[in-house]
Amino acid sequence: MRWGVATPSRNKKLSARRRISGGLLKGIVFLCAGVTVALLVGLLGFILYHGLGNINWAFLTTARSALKNTIGIFPNILFTLYIIITALLISLPIGVGASIYLNEYASHKRLARMIEFTAETLTGIPSIIFGLVGYLFFCRMLGLGASILSGALTLVVMVLPIIVRTTQEALKTVPDSYREGAVALGATKWYMIRTIILPSSLDGIVGGCILAIGRIVGESAALIFTAGVGYQLVTNYFQALGTSGGTLSVALYVYVYEQGEFEAGYGIAAILVMIVLLVNFATKLVKKKFKRI
């Protein structure tokens, strides 16, 4: 054992040096974490500080009135809801179906991998490009014009990869032993998927939906092109599908950038921040609820 045992003195020196460098690194890491938290808290504080004061009942429940020269975001809240509902109604079945196919049925591994790759690439594309394509395809080619439907369809393309990816991840975490167990009892593949696979990956699917909602709520660039910036109140869902309407994010952009209404902007920003916080909280809650099984 020529190399094995370090002399005590060498050992001490080494550990002293290690202690210093280790402490230094720890300090740097702490600093980084501190800066991150400070930035976040600062930003949230700034928005809420400026925004909360501008939120009142009338602001939330009326539409903008040029006559009275008041600003209200009720139509935008409705439009946001409509777009979320429409986009999810379309993308959820397609996305879940696609992931089931990819994970459970696709025997053509190369095709499956190609689809996965495409989906991954789609998530990285800037949303303005979706907006452009959506505008050209849905609004112009299909003649849907700037409408909630065009916007929702564009968002479907955007959130589909998210839903496919999260669902697929959830499906992958379902142990093969469940599949074997069900099949060994004589279950057909579809019965097995319906009764075992889908229920046990529900948390992942719900998580994907929440992520998609977050994405939709925060989207503006793609929607300005496709859903427009309308602010007229339309309460009928089906009527709304055909009309131009700005979501909250879009409204924020329009009020601040085009009309210099900073107070309204801060108000909307505060609401958006609270929605995002709520969505994140909901995600955690859902995850926890399903984890208990």
Added chain:
Amino acid sequence: MSIIVSAKDLNLYYGAFQALIDVCLDIPEKEITALIGPSGCGKSTFLKTLNRMNDLIPGVKITGELTYHGENIYNGGLDVTVLRKNIGMVFQKPNPFPMSIYDNIAYGPRLHGKLKKAALDDLVERSLKGAVLWDEVKDRLKKSAMGLSGGQQQRLCIARALSVEPDVLLMDEPTSALDPASTAKIEDLMSELKKNYTVVIVTHNMQQAARISDRTAFFLVGVLVEVGQTNDVFSIPRDKRTEDYISGRFG
């Protein structure tokens, strides 16, 4: 002693690889047949051929004859759902579904047809009693099966297999993930099951095969080297390779 499952010149290929070579093996009714052999010898493959679990693997090709009660298991003779109802399976790792104990047992019966609630309750109770688990879980049937211990989970899986009233039970190393006490319970249970069911078990535990089985079949690189009464195989094996394997000289 009647033969319930019979293989004649059974060959199985995974693509170009031949996993079973001319296997001829009869499984007698209401006996425990142990399949032993080193990893990759084809014993698990053979087991999974009996209830067509190999169907799930792409590129599998099977030739030869495999019959259950004289009916061909492959070649369209038997519906695979019916086959798997009659030939149940228990896996290496306990795999209860992430649902309640009751729903786990009721899964199979629900799958094969509607039952009245009372009848289903009765079937669940009978299955759990059959797997000697009833007394331990009767007060928490609606609780998640995931909360059971490993040994209880495995007995639950046995009960789940019994719930569709099979006559053959395939067990793929059912105790390899369990502690000695749970293993002993499962082994006791198997001797009990033997009265009503035919059991085929794959095991890497020579002592277990010697303890519980009536007949032992030794596989090596896809070939059935030797099959006979367990007593004979473990005291005076006919083949030198069997002796070397069971006495731990290789494998």
Added chain:
Amino acid sequence: MMNYRQAFNTELSDLSNSLIRMGATAADAIDRAIAALNTGDKDLARQVIEDDNQIDDLARDIEQRCLRLLLKQQPVAGDLRRISTAIKMITDIERIGDSAADIAEISLQLNAPAPPEVAADVETMAAAARSMVGGAIDAYVKEDLELARATREKDDIVDSLFLKIRAELGQRMAADATAWDEIMDYLMIIKYLERIGDHAENICEWVEFYKTGVHKNVRII
């Protein structure tokens, strides 16, 4: 082919070696007991009696090792038969050693040498019994079924010699009742020799079991 369980293999061959050594020691004890009888060498006789302890110790040691192997290695098939054969064999070898010691003990009390005709027959019988023991141990060493069978059949020779000498001793007793003391001693000696033959036969039967699992025509495993 790969060979696992090297430690177990080593222990098994050590066990065989001990068994062979024990057998050789017992055979040697017979030789020396007969020599002491023929020459009237009392020191040699005492030595034989004392050395019997060694055989007993060997038996105890082998027994212990067998039980430990059963416990730790859980042997099956050939291994199981080998170890159980060893457990049974040591009993017989140990008895052979006892018989040799008993012969030596009787030789201590004998005052007069045997009449020549009787002495010659006893020597023949001792040689036959001794060769049976050698044959039995050899059969075990070589795992030779043929040798075991041949050795086993030699017991008939030993038995007939026993009857022959016994008859002769009976006649002498009838002719001269005052010599009863010595005649009884010789009767004991030939009885011990006859027992040695039986034990050798037993060993051969265990060798057959080791190879076939059959003991006295019955599958006992």
